[in-house]
Amino acid sequence: MRRGLSAVLGSLLRTHAVPGRVLVTGWFSFRDGEVTAGDALAARAVSDALGRSGVSHDVAWSPVFAPDGPALEDARPESYAQLLFVCGPLHGDQILRLHERYAACRRTAIGVSVVDERAPEVTGFHHVLARDRAGAGLMADLAGAARSEPARPLVGVALTHGQGEYGARREHGRAADVLGSWLAAKDCARVEADTRLARDTWRLCRTPDQYLSLVGRLDLMVTDRLHGMVLALRTGVPVLAVDPVRGGAKVSAQARVVRWPAVVPCEDLSPRALDDWWDWCLSSAGREAARRRRTLLLRGGADLDGGP
Known part of the structure; x- marks a missing residue:
């Protein structure tokens, strides 16, 4: 479908002349559903298009994923004239229940997959704009052209739960717990960067x-x-x-060798301490300090000229 999304939605809303608020839903709305990056971008694309068209609307999110709402359970059917179902397959009991609850609304599915043309999940919609429907004009997937925001930092995470040789001095479990909950709240793209190598799984690198x-x-x-x-x-x-x-070991020792300052002892581990070093590491000073350490290490540990 070559027309812009705003034009498509505007045409649908004008054609059916159903005044009132629009509820945007999808698999991301169901408590027992899932939220993918594609779902979220598709919802953003539709919400932006409705906004550009001056259409009042709400986007309903799973309370598990977005506890601050608005949640589908709180979206009263009488408050809406139209319902848009965005992205994902038109299949399953959750969609059938959506038809039942919002029976008085005009219901449109947009950017969806049609598994079975005759299924009640499909025929329950007044209009379906599909991305993979057999024998019909297809629209581009909504996520592809959705608005994106500035790139977030790409952060590798390499943790160990082993090292039993340290016995009672081990704080590995607590360190992993604190780092895990702290990282989950940071606005960044996280990737596991386990240092272990393996030959039988794609999840780990095979060579150094x-x-x-x-x-x-x-x-x-x-x-x-x-x-x-x-x-x-x-x-x-x-x-x-x-x-x-506890008391420091090889991480602290080698940080001293290369004079790398961003090391938090387990005794001082806290979100505040992590936040302070996070800001420094991502600053121009932190990036330049890391480049200097690269030079130091590749020279085999020769002394740095100057400080951090």
Whole structure:
């Protein structure tokens, strides 16, 4: 479908002349559904298009994913004239219940997959604009042209739950818990950057050079592993390191060798301490300091000229 989304939606709304508020839904609205990046971008595209057309609307989200709402359960049918179902397959009991609850609304599915033309989930809509319907004109997937916001930092995460040799000094579990909950709240793109190599799974790198290629594309490494720190610095990537051993161990020792300052002892581990070093690592000063460590490491540990 070559027309812009605003034009498509505007035409639908004018054609059916149903005044009133519009409710935007999708699989991202169901409590037991799932929210994918494609779903969220498709919802954004539709919401933006409605906004440009001056159409009052709400986007209903799963309360599991977005506890601050608005939630589908709170979207009273009598408050809406039209319902838009965005993205995903038209299949399943959740969609049948949507038809039942919003029976008085005009219902349109847009950017969806049609599994069975005769299924009540499909025929229950007054109009279907599909992305993969057999024998019909198709529209481009909504996520492809959705508005995007500025890129977020790409952050690698390399944690260890082992190292039993440290015995009672181990704080690896608590370090992982604190880092995990803290990272989940950071506005960044996270990627697991486990230093382990393997030959039988795509989830891990097979060679050290593959791993360096991965790490070199990061904006920041967060790790409690020695080689998570060293290999990131070798590629010139800033590292926010946590020493998970009480009293300090190899992470702190090697940070001293290369004079890398962004190391948090497990005794001082807190979101505030992590936030402070996060800001520094992503600053121009932190990036330049990491580039200097790369030079140091590739020279085999020769002294740095100057400070951090």
